[in-house]
Amino acid sequence: MAARLDGQHVLLTGVTGFVGEALLHLLLTEVPGARLTVLVRPKGSTTAQARTEALLRKPIFADVQEAASRVEVLSGDLSDVPALPTDLDAVVHCAGDVSFDPPVDEGFRTNVVGTRDLLDRIRETGSDPHYVHISTAYVAGRRRGVIPEAPVDHDVDLEAELAWGLAQRTAIEHRSRTSYVLESERRKAEKTHSRAGLLTAAAATEAARKEWVKAELVRVGTERARSLGWTDCYTFTKALGERVVERYAEQHRVSIVRPSIIESALVTPYPGWIEGFKMAEPLILAYGRGELPEFPASADTVIDIVPVDHVVAAIVAVLASPPEPGSPAYFHVSSGGRNPLTFRRLYDDVRSYFDEHPFAGGDRGAARLPEWRFAGAQAVERLLVTSERAHKVADYVVGHAPRSDRARDLARKLDQQGRRLEFLRRYLDLYNEYAQAELHFSDARTLALFESLSPEDRERFAFDTAVVDWDHYLKDVHCPAVTAPVRRMDEARRARKRAADPTLKPVAEGSGAVAAFFDMDGTLLSSNVIETYLWLRLREQHGGERVAELGRMVARLPGLVRAERRERSAFLRSVYREYAGARLADLEAIADAHLTDHVLSRLSPEAVRRIREHRNAGHRTVLITGAIAPLTRPLAPLFDHIEAAQLAVDHRGVCTGFLATSPLVGESRAAWMRGYAAEHGIDLAASYGYADSHSDLPLLEAVGKPVAVRPDVPLFRHARRNRWTIVDWASSTSSSRTLNPAGDRS
Structure with a gap:
């Protein structure tokens, strides 16, 4: 030739x-x-x-x-x-x-x-x-x-189908902007992101619209083809x-x-040569990781x-x-x-390979291999639908659970299961036709x-x-070739984790200033605005007054929780309304005399260590919080700047129950940070942000190095998707809580 x-x-x-x-x-x-x-x-x-x-x-x-x-x-x-x-x-x-x-x-x-x-x-x-x-x-x-x-x-009709196919992007882009599509996506985005801010929800709505366009272009093409x-x-x-x-x-x-179906080379240029993943590789890898419980093929169907x-x-x-x-x-x-390979033989060879060369399964040892029964497409579909429904219910429960290590761990496991179900749904829908094909070329x-x-x-x-020889090809050539890069990536990931160096580097000469922005409640302190309010207010009261105040706040608690979930700023304003009638000077005196011990008992040692590391590296440390200014006074030695909520007072210095300015929450924090960075020559792309709540998403997105600290479930998921650093700063071991935050004063 x-x-x-x-x-x-x-x-x-x-x-x-x-x-x-x-x-x-x-x-x-x-x-x-x-x-x-x-x-x-x-x-x-x-x-x-x-x-x-x-x-x-x-x-x-x-x-x-x-x-x-x-x-x-x-x-x-x-x-x-x-x-x-x-x-x-x-x-x-x-x-x-x-x-x-x-x-x-x-x-x-x-x-x-x-x-x-x-x-x-x-x-x-x-x-x-x-x-x-x-x-x-x-x-x-x-x-x-x-x-x-x-x-x-x-x-x-080639020309008619071609004209139709090329026109679909314009048509679907137009449909994506109808109120029917936008209202649905906007409501979902606002339900998820309203605490962070309406612009954050708007950005999520637009991202969802684009994803809808992409999915719809795929769906209409598939449906037309099958029709x-x-x-x-x-x-x-x-x-x-x-x-x-x-x-x-x-x-x-x-x-x-x-x-x-084209797969890796048998001989030339060398056995197992392959570029990228083709049709079978995602399924082989998923099976080897124990994530492909069944496949909708008949055992005797030829692949x-x-x-x-x-x-x-x-x-x-x-x-x-x-x-x-x-x-x-x-x-x-x-x-x-002339040389048929059945799904049963493919399964047996792939299973045999992973029996001898399993993927590591973390602390639990080798990944457990599913046993395929080739129950048929309908049985696989029923199993998948049942699993998807159960996951949806569990996901709702965890998403509304109180913040805790257990909730985050459950969210992580549910996310893994969700990705697995999405993978199964996509590939089973995609390959079901090929798995059921009775073609003899x-x-x-x-x-x-x-x-x-x-x-x-x-x-x-x-x-x-x-x-x-299919046994040789699959066990000795193809499976080793497609798993080798995955094994290398797993090992590299483990090596990076072992070699991770948390030490902060000093600011390079000639570069822009670097800042570290910290949230307070839930990030530095295991406290919240209601608890600190009680600390301040109950110090002024005695006996029955305290009991009455505690009872009143307990009765208001469900409404406050609902307000906090809807909009953080409204929640803060509602709590700070309770300071009406208090003298600001008295609140500051109480904070100086009594609040320091309370703050230190709630302050995370890892957080203090991190703040000091930033200061030693020459970074500007900034506390940005929706808490009122008196509550931040014990933390002043740790920060170069503290931006907190200011209580409005009348001419006598008595709190009116309102704020002097709007509280910095959600998107307003990011806006303030951009202004502060411009004023002080700070490079936000090189700066750090630390926060614990999904409402702080704009704060974290404003910096180049975001860190989620003991995050709530929505922020935990966002951080994992975007490969942000997630840390677990434990509270001080000396911390304890009582029903009377004012202590035993009588």
Whole structure:
């Protein structure tokens, strides 16, 4: 075959993808006489030339660096195909959207429009290169039985579907802005984020709208595909792409290669070579971690897998055997017809591999492997629905539970379970069609092509899938290859955790000032505004007055809790209304004389240590709190600045029950921090923030180094999603609480 391709000028698309990269490697290795031009799109500021050079520096190209000099780069994209060289002998089109569930417009734009535009450019060259189109065996859709190497029989109106698909983004973007969608998303966002602020809720609403658009583009594409007999948008658009190619083939030389499920290499460039995760890898990894309890396949259903080196070897053989113009040739590169792999055998081999080479399961040892019973799709769906309902109920309960270590631990476990359920729902919905497929891909033409090769070429370009030993491939080649990077990442994560250095670095000379912003209640102190109010007020009262005041506050407590959950500022104003009639000077005197011991008994030693570390590093320490100023007086030595609520007083110095200014809560804290940073030359991106409540989300988002301290469940979840630091600063061991915060004074 190398002789037949010697001196030919071949254009390749998609060489930065899995199949394209393997094909480029094979051509450079085994077809040294071919001239190669690769169509590569620039990516951001990286040019096509730079991307190609980076590709050719990969380890698999180490032995062909001299041959790599034959590769010429053509900068361009399928969305804007450039003019092609006029002396092309062949074109191999590997590029395309290979996601099973792309947004519908993207699927059409890449798999249909991109193919059409490329063919138009080929026509412009005035030559007649052999066009090799890489499709998928699953363009057969939801058919059953034997699938011949021939055109797919359907009467879909290509132009009508193309126009519809390309118009969907605009249509769905418009729908996403209707009151029906926005009201629903806004209500959910405000319910979750109103304590942080309405702008935070607005940002969450807009993010949810965009996610809705993305999900809807996927959903409508899937539904349209299935309504016409295809499994998903991917196979639907690939089938329509073939229709575009078949029109071109009426007057030109065309071959269409249809691989089934492409997985890691059997031999070349080395056993187990794979780039990224394909179809089976997420399922294999989830099973190995004990997170895939069942799969909706029948035990005897065939899963049609083919190693990538067999695919690219077949492509080269097809490339060297052009058909006559007007007679397109179809080739299935598949295994199910002559060397079937059943789901039962796949399961047994994967389980056997993880039995011998388990993933670490943390402190509990090896991950426990689920036992599949192949109960059928309906049974799996019932199990999943039941689990989703139970998770929803548990999630509601934990989300409304009082703050505690147990609540956070339950939230963490529920989040893990939720991610697992989301994974199962997505992949079971996505792969259910493939798991239930009863397809038998005929590969008679492909086998005949292989048998027509010389013995030497059969060895150099092996693509007879009947020789694959599935037990060896799965246990000794594929599973080790796909788990190796995950094991390395797990070990690196453990190493980072062991080597974590909590020491703060001093501010570098010439850089902006760094600040550390601290919340008070719940972060530095295990106290709250109601408790500290009682401390101050009950100091002025005796005997029966105290009992009456305690009873009154207990009666108000449910309403205060509801107010705090709705809006933090309203809650603070309601509590501070109770200070009406108190003399501010008396409150300050009580704070100086008696509050220090109370504060120190509630102050976390780890918090004090952290504040001092910041000061030693040259950072400005700032306390920002909604508590009233007298309550912060014992903490003054720790901070460079304290921003607290100021009680309004009349001309006699008596508190009116109102505040001098609005309390700093939620988004107002972030606004104050930005102003303070501008005034003092502070670099917020290099600064730290410490807080414990979801209402403090704007404070934490305003800095570059947020830290959640013993967070409530909503903040705990947000911090985990965004990989923020989470710390557990315990209260002082000397702290204790009584029903009378004023002590035993009589």
